[in-house]
Amino acid sequence: MSVSSLAGGAQPTFAATPWRERAEEALIxxxxxxxxxxxCGDLLILSYGQSPAAVYRLLLEGxxxxxxxxxxxxxxxxxxxxxxxxVSFGLRAGLFNIGGESQLAAGGFAAALTGLALPLGTPLIIALILCMIAAGCAGGVVGAVPAYLKTRFGAHEVIVTIMLNFIVLALLNWFIxxxxxxxxxxxxxxxxAGILPRLADINPRFHGSAANLALIVALIxxxxxxxxxxxxxxxxELRAVGLQPEAAEYGGISVGRVWMKALTLSGMIAGMGGINYVLGYKHYYEDGFASGAGFLGIAVALVGRNHPLGVLLAAFFFATLSQGGLAIHAFVPKQMMDVLQGxxxxxxxxxxxxxRRVLRSARKRGDA
Amino acid sequence: MNPLSFLTQMIRIAIPYLFAASGGVVAERSGIVSLTLEGFMLSGAFGAVVGTHYSGSPWVGVLTGMFGGLVFALIHAITTIRYRADQVVVGVAINLLAIGVTRFFLKLFFASSSNSPRVAGFGGNIKAAGFDNPLLWLGLLSAPVVAFMIYRTPFGLRVRAAGEHPEAAESVGVSVERVRYLAVAISGILAGLGGVYLALDQHQFTDQMTAGRGFIAISAVIFGRWSPIRAAGACLLFAAAETLQIQLQGSHAIPSQFIEMIPYVLTIIALAGVVGRAVPPAALGKVED
Structure with missing residues (x-):
């Protein structure tokens, strides 16, 4: 299973392609x-006998x-x-991390355990850092397993991360x-300890919404x-391995070490995501809280073209779809958004x- | 524990796996990654309930269920074969799409976000213990039929060639694209039948009713090292573990979560090569430009 077509984000070569052409390949x-x-949304809305314009307006208002x-x-x-x-971090190294679901859950679980173990009145910043380290380590461990099996035995990370999702979620379910x-x-x-302030504590207009300072952590x-x-x-090195593992190896980079690092760090990032729910929203770990966010991470990385800025925008877009479903639910079932995500x-x-093919052939014609 | 009731329950649990894993073997042997089985099964289950509900006949449900699996298989085939989209990404998306589409139309057709009304099914004679259901026999046959097709027919040879060495297949005039289209379509129909069995056996569709069975089927394909008969053996093994868990319920001998893990742990062990390395078809998932 090759992911080389996705590894480099927008461009297949390192820096040779001009900026404008890269932007075209990334944005189109x-x-x-x-x-x-x-x-598709129009068709679904029409199938429900509603007016697309009205529903989209409702979606934006909500x-x-x-x-x-x-x-x-x-x-x-x-x-x-x-x-x-x-996901995008792994893809930059040419690795497909489909384990976001279990890494996120393991991270949230570890953050909750740490928050429970810390004494009442621990300063927020210390508690936050400890919880994040715990969450990152838990996610990192889940990420390191497929990395090790790939470097040591050549087991494909796609299958291993999927299988680990089921194993880790069953283990967590057993614990809980x-x-x-x-x-x-x-x-x-x-x-x-480690309860993150909500945006509503800073600006009361956000009253009732779950948004919290984990948002700032995500930006950092x-x-x-x-x-x-x-x-x-x-x-x-990581991007070099993602584009051409053989060339990178020839250039003196240890591909196995980069794979280990990339998947472990990828797992850590997903694991840290657990703080948003556990420290920022519910203040406990609940079985199944990750439901779907790990898989949607693949969509976010893909639409964001593996660039951190693109990923942030794509996360915002998919979050809008999911929240928008609730806003239009009175007129069109929110399940419409599940369809649109796919x-x-x-x-x-x-x-x-x-x-990419169309642009390439157009350019070739232009050159000739 | 009654051995006969153990055996019959095990077979009933294994049928959806057998259908889906047989389909998975065909697609993967042709070089197309089958992370989509879960979605094919779910759309098959939904198709079966819609067809049975509106016609009153489970046979119509079988046809519409196969059609449901086929539609999603064609989406997968067109995007990955014609447009060379990444098979893993589209596979994940197909599963999400199947959940979304079945949810949306569950709401549209049956005005419910959780389940359909009750529909007719096959058999139902208590004494027969499920063995009066023709789909059960079809499921038991799926693996030997696929094995015959893969190893004994010209089409099977082409499927294997497309999965191992597509350039060589092309060089002798085999259209790899067409072989793969057919293989994915067959996998959609077979996995769809797995969903049909599930839905008609429970006499209704419930949201996400396949509950990871497609992934167990793909585990069986890998653990069975891409051979239809060995994959069927893996399906029976996984079903036996599940039956054991159900029959041991209440005794708390082993937490159920640990039984649930068995297929996945075995798959990882097989991939890591601890006991006989599982080596995928050489061209699996590769896209040639």
Whole structure:
């Protein structure tokens, strides 16, 4: 299973392609996908006997049109930013991390355990850092397993990460259901330390929405990923391995070591996403809280073209879709958004190689 | 524990796996990654319930269920074969899309976000213990039929060639694209039948009713090292573990979560090559420009 077509983000070569051509290859596929999604959305809305224009207006009003809806979008975008960054980080090294789901859950679980273990009154910044380290380590361990099996035995990371999702989620379910839950529920007790302030505590207009300071952490992590990928030596090696493992090996880079590092860090990033729910929203770990955010991270990375800035925008877009579903539910079932998510992923995945081919042949004709 | 009731329950649990894994073997042997089985099964299950509900006949449901699997298989085939989209990405998306589409139309057709009304099914004689269901026999036959097709027919030879060495197949005039289209279509129909069995056996469709069975089927394909008969053996093994868990319920001998993990742990062990390395078809997932 080759992911080389996705590894380099927009461009197949390192830096030789001019800026404008790279931008075209990066931006056209998501725009095509958006158009396809709009058309599909129209059809679904019409099948329900409603007016597309009215429903789309409702969608915008319920998401970006008021502070509560916008806060909910930001909250959902935060988790997706973490899982999306995780997937894109792996893809830059040519590795497909489909384990975001279990890495996120393991991270949230570790954050909750740490928050429970810390004494009441631990200063927020210390508690936050400890919880994040715990969450990152838990996610990192889940990410390191497929990395090790790939470097040592050549086991394909796609299958191993999928299988690990089921194994880790079953283990966590066993921990929660069998040992740690508050009776009658499937969640842990509330944490004592590390509770993140919500945006509503700073600006009361966000009242009721779950958006919290994990958003800032996500932005910091995204900048860190950008710096590492494009300004640090390790990131250069990582991208080199992603584009051409054989050439990188020949150039003196240890491909196995880069794979280990890339998948472990990818797992850590996804794991840290667990703080958004655990420290910022519910203040406990609940079985199944990750549901779908790990898989959507793949969509976010794909639409964001594996660039941290693109990933943030894509996370915002998918969060809008999901929150928008709730806004239009009275007129069209929110399940419409589940359909559109799938459509967007398929459309981008299809448009990426096609747009590249069309642009290439157009340029060749232009040169000749 | 009654061995006969153990055996019959195990077979009933294994049928959806057998259908889906047989389909998965065909697609993967042709070089197309089958992470889509879950989605094919779900759309098959939904198609079966819609067809049975509106016609009153489960046979119509079988046809519409196969059609449901086929539609999603064609989406997968066109995007990955014609447009060379990444098979893993589209595979993940197909599964999400199947969940979304079935949810949306569940709401549209049956005004429910959780389940369809009750529909007719096959058999139902208590004494027969499910063995009066023709789909059960079809499921048991799926693996030997696929084995015959893969190893004993010209089409099977082409499928294997497309998956191992597509350039060589092209050089002797085989259209690799066409072989792969057919292989993916067959996998969609077979996995769809797995969903049909599931839905008609429970007499309704419920949201996400396949609950990871497509992934168990893909585990069986890998653990069975891409051979239809060995994959069927893996399906029976995984079903036996599940039956054991159900029959041991209440005794708390082993937590159920650990039984659930068995197929996935075995798959990882097989991939890591601890006992007889699982080596995929050489061209699996590769896209030639």
């Amino acid at each position: 596929p998501p725009l095509v996908a958006l158009l396809v999604a709009l058309i 998401t970006w049109g008021n502070a509560y809806g916008f806060g909910q979008v930001l909250y959902k975008a935060t988790t997706l930013a973490f899982t999306g960054l995780a 259901a069998g040992h740690l839950h508050v009776p009658e529920t499937l969640h842990t007790p509330e944490i004592h 992590v995204a900048s860190g990923v950008w710096f590492y990928l494009f300004r640090a030596r390790g990131g250069y 459509v967007v992923i398929i459309a981008v995945a299809t448009a990426v190689p096609e747009v």
